[in-house]
Amino acid sequence: MYDVSVTRTFVATHQLRYPDGTLEELHEHVWEVTVTYAGPALDATGLLVDFVPLAQRMDEILSVLHEQNLNHVRVFRNHSPSAEHVALYVAEQLVGFAGHGARLTCVAVVEAPGCVARYYPPGER
Secondary structure (H helix, E strand, O other), rough: OEEEEEEEEEEEEEOOOOOOOOOOOOEEEEEEEEEEEEEEOOOOOOOOOHHHHHHHHHHHHHHHHOOOEEEEEEEEHHOOHHHHHHHHHHHHHHHOOOOOOOOOEEEEEEEEEEEEEEOOOOOOO
């Protein structure tokens, strides 16, 4: 079994919404997002997933979030822009990206040093 990970970053502000409807103070993070693919076989080039197109796709996905207040980004309109929801959003954008048996196994989002949220697509953990 092989796995391949690519990490990219973006800068954004956010405010979590508490159960009573109030918002925490607006604050900024340098978010670090790592996606991991796994699979049993390599392609004819000797790759599980090519780093370059994966990094480019991640940059496209994260460009929607970069230098934004995540509370104002459409995808987070109906729920708090937590690290967990950022991980889910990234995973949803990568559906169908890899071929030849590679599968997305984890999206990890570091919101601050030592604070990591991970999303494991169903059936992949």
